[in-house]
Amino acid sequence: xxxxxxxxxxxxxxxxxxxxxxxxxxxxxxxxxxxxxxxxxxxxxxxxxxxxxxxxxxxxxxxxxxxxxxxxxxxxxxxxxxxxxxxxxxxxxxxxxxxxxxxxxxxxxxxxxxxxxxxxxxxxxxxxxxxxxxxxxxxxxxxxxxxxxxxxxxxxxxxxxxxxxxxxxxxxxxxxxxxxxxxxxxxxxxxxxxxxxxxxxxxxxxxxxxxxxxxxxxxxxxxxxxxxxxxxxxxxxxxxxxxxxxxxxxxxxxxxxxxxxxxxxxxxxxxxxxxxxxxxxxxxxxxxxxxxxxxxxxxxxxxxxxxxxxxxxxxxxxxxxxxxxxxxxxxxxxxxxxxxxxxxxxxxxxxxxxxxxxxxxxxxxxxxxxxxxxxxxxxxxxxxxxxxxxxxxxxxxxxxxxxxxxxxxxxxxxxxxxxxxxxxxxxxxxxxxxxxxxxxxxxxxxxxxxxxxxxxxxxxxxxxxxxxxxxxxxxxxxxxxxxxxxxxxxxx
Numbered sequence: 001x002x003x004x005x006x007x008x009x010x011x012x013x014x015x016x017x018x019x020x021x022x023x024x025x026x027x028x029x030x031x032x033x034x035x036x037x038x039x040x041x042x043x044x045x046x047x048x049x050x051x052x053x054x055x056x057x058x059x060x061x062x063x064x065x066x067x068x069x070x071x072x073x074x075x076x077x078x079x080x081x082x083x084x085x086x087x088x089x090x091x092x093x094x095x096x097x098x099x100x101x102x103x104x105x106x107x108x109x110x111x112x113x114x115x116x117x118x119x120x121x122x123x124x125x126x127x128x129x130x131x132x133x134x135x136x137x138x139x140x141x142x143x144x145x146x147x148x149x150x151x152x153x154x155x156x157x158x159x160x161x162x163x164x165x166x167x168x169x170x171x172x173x174x175x176x177x178x179x180x181x182x183x184x185x186x187x188x189x190x191x192x193x194x195x196x197x198x199x200x201x202x203x204x205x206x207x208x209x210x211x212x213x214x215x216x217x218x219x220x221x222x223x224x225x226x227x228x229x230x231x232x233x234x235x236x237x238x239x240x241x242x243x244x245x246x247x248x249x250x251x252x253x254x255x256x257x258x259x260x261x262x263x264x265x266x267x268x269x270x271x272x273x274x275x276x277x278x279x280x281x282x283x284x285x286x287x288x289x290x291x292x293x294x295x296x297x298x299x300x301x302x303x304x305x306x307x308x309x310x311x312x313x314x315x316x317x318x319x320x321x322x323x324x325x326x327x328x329x330x331x332x333x334x335x336x337x338x339x340x341x342x343x344x345x346x347x348x349x350x351x352x353x354x355x356x357x358x359x360x361x362x363x364x365x366x367x368x369x370x371x372x373x374x375x376x377x378x379x380x381x382x383x384x385x386x387x388x389x390x391x392x393x394x395x396x397x398x399x400x401x402x403x404x405x406x407x408x409x410x411x412x413x414x415x416x417x418x419x420x421x422x423x424x425x426x427x428x429x430x431x432x433x434x435x436x437x438x439x440x441x442x443x444x445x446x447x448x449x450x451x452x453x454x455x456x457x458x459x460x461x462x463x464x465x466x467x468x469x470x471x472x473x474x475x476x477x478x479x480x481x482x483x484x485x486x487x488x489x490x491x492x
Contacts, residue, residue, distance in 0.1 A: 034452065035133045036181040046454055047137050054140075054159065054187040059409045062104035062420070063400065064139035064160035066132070068114025070472055071352035072166035073480045075194060076107050078397040080417060080482040090405050099401050102413030105420070106160055110135050111468075112424035112441060112458040116169035117221040122447040125173060130451040132165075132174040133181060138422075138460050139163055140189060145459045148425040148467070155462070157420060161409055163191040164396050168223045168350060171195040172231065190403055195223070195231070197399045198348045198392025203235045205345035205384075210241025213340060215331050215347035217354060218247065219254050228350065244340055248331040250351070251285050252277040253323045257353045258475060264318055271307045271316045278326060280313045287315060287326060288333075295329050296367055297322050324360045332368050335382050343384040348392060355391045356479050362389065419486040421463035427456050463487065 038045040055061065065075050079100045086095045110131070119128035138144070139160045143153035165171045165178065171193030178191045202214045216228045225247035232245050252263040255276075262276040280287045287295075289312065297304050298321050307314035317323050328347075335344055349355050365387065368379045404410045426434075426441050434445040441457075449457060465473060477484045 032181060032184060033129055033133055033177055035130050035137075036177070036184070039133075039137050039181070040185060046456070047134065049137060049140055049185070051185045051187055054185070054189075058161040058188050060411050060413075061158055061161035062106045062418075063100070063404075064163045065105065065107045065166055066110065066135050066139065066163060066170070067108070067166035067352075068110045068116045068170070069167075070109055070111070070468075070476060072107055072109060073476055073483045074352035074355060075164055075166045075393045075396060076105055076419065076483050077480040078391075078393045079103070079105055079400070080419075080486070082394065082397045082401070084398055085401060085405075100397075100417065102415050102417065103411050104158070104418045106139060106157065107419065107421045107463075108135055108139060108460065109421070109423045109463065110458075112426050113446065114167075115221055116167055116173075117223075118443060118447045120169065120173070121221075124447055124449075127447075127449050127451045128169070129174050129177055132167075132170045133177060135460075136163060136178050136181065136191070140185075140187070144422060145461050148459050148461050149428050150459075159189075161189055162400060162404060163189065164400060165191060165193045166352065166393070166396075168195045168218070172223050172227055188407070188409070190407075192396055192399050192403070194352075194392045194396040195350060197395035198350065198390050199232055199235050200399075201390050201392075201395045202346050202348055203232065206236060206239055207241070207342075210239030211243070211342045212236060212239070212241070213244040213246065213335070213342040213344045215246040215248065215335075215344055216350050217250050217253075217327060217331070217347055218350040220249055220251055223350070225249065242340075242342055244335075244338070244342055246331050246335050246344065246347075248327050249285060250323070250327045250354070252317070253320075253327060254351050254353050256317075256320045256323045257356060259471065263323070264320065266302065266318075268305055268318060269302055271305045271314050275305075275316045277317050277323065280315060285330070287317075288330070289313065291329060291333060294333065294368070294371060295322075295325050296364065297325060320357060321360050324357050325364050328361055328364045329368065332365075332379055332382070336379060340382070343382050344387065345384045346388050346390050348390045350392065352393060353479075355393060358389055358391070365389075417486065419483065421487055422460050423463045423467055424458045424460050425467055427459055430457060 035047055039047045039049050040051060042048055063079065065072050082099045083094045083097065084092060085099050086093045087097050087099065113131050116128055119125060142157055142159055144155040144157060145153050146155045165175055172195065175191060175193045182189050182191055203212065206212045214232060218228060228247055229245040233243055236243055255263045262274060265272065278285055278287050280289055298319055303319035303322055305316040305318045306312065317326060369383050371378050434442055436442055461467065
């Protein structure tokens with residue numbers, strides 16, 4: 001006999017099939033996307049999930065993390081290391097025990113279909129939504145392809161109990177559709193966005209007069225500065241005070257952290273033609289030579305490159321630290337020149353890799369707080385004494401813990417944490433002219449695909465060295481040690 005929960009869910013699914021193109025309620029909430037409709041109602045679709053068969057007790061299931069790159073491992077690392085709560089009482093007090101100890105985690109790097117910002121640039125939001133929903137469905141399913149060349153899904157995995165959306169673009173553009181789908185599925189699975197979690201933490205600093213000044217250090221080719229500002233202002237609401245958002249597009253910073261030689265070349269000794277980073281000038285994201293003393297650039301070795309005659313106007317950044325210094329000083333100086341009397345209370349590190357250089361950023365911020373010219377502290381009045389950098393990945397981990405504990409869905413196991421990692425690869429059935437020599441999809445093909453087809457253009461397979469470069473593996477080992485310790489036995 002069907003339980004009351006199953007009966008209710010079945011009725012809901014029938015109703016959904018009848019209102020495919022209509023709104024859900026009088027408030028004008030959007031209907032499920034077609035792929036979500038298929039997942040819940042079309043048994044012949046490859047996206048179909050038997051929601052009635054989803055485990056009723058989801059507490060023992062893994063936590064899912066979704067990104068379009070390996071940056072999502074930063075979120076996994078936070079899940080593996082977070083100690084912000086007393087595991088017995090749930091109070092926000094560290095107890096020396098990892099908060100998510102005993103939890104299992106699944107990570108999906110949708111690398112074949114990323115970067116997601118390309119779909120926005122090509123005005124193809126519909127396909128982006130479909131792809132992210134497809135990845136959501138994968139995390140909720142129980143099978144996968146063992147190899148990119150396989151025709152059938154022969155691998156078995158558990159479905160997840162929560163999905164953390166790490167990609168900023170997916171968070172902003174698709175998270176509402178994910179939540180709509182999850183709500184209608186009746187499975188009890190919930191989703192949170194990393195960027196959204198970071199913003200919620202930042203807006204908690206609104207002062208007693210309703211004022212707030214928050215900075216956002218973000219990566220190019222993703223969420224725009226306008227979108228970040230809109231998200232922050234919407235989250236703050238009408239406070240009656242002044243709300244200021246300082247956006248800094250950190251050109252080259254993520255690339256420098258990952259060792260892209262177009263931005264950092266440790267073998268170079270003089271300025272080079274192949275350099276793609278900031279240069280001296282007066283436009284936004286140019287190196288302002290009048291601020292040279294405030295940047296505090298590292299000039300040792302080849303961290304800062306010059307033209308052959310030593311002309312300082314031809315300077316090029318050539319270290320991660322110098323990129324960090326340039327972008328942070330640029331943001332704080334812009335705040336000073338704005339004349340705002342609202343001190344900056346926090347800066348959101350909106351790219352997963354930025355938290356890796358937090359010590360550098362904190363050092364620079366301390367230098368600026370104590371910087372004096374003519375006996376005057378030039379920046380001190382514009383920086384809150386309680387200033388902090390916000391790591392959205394950590395905020396998401398905190399939010400995930402709160403939700404799971406409130407819903408009584410923490411595993412509460414004494415077992416060691418297991419991590420299953422997956423990555424998307426182009427399907428072997430794609431035409432040759434759609435594939436680059438390195439095996440990735442060409443941008444025109446990737447971003448030009450149309451939604452509505454069930455042609456499998458990418459496949460989800462286990463994360464392994466056969467599908468990623470040694471540079472990526474070294475990056476994970478260097479920056480996400482706990483992640484690497486869990487996956488290395490499966491890699492080699």
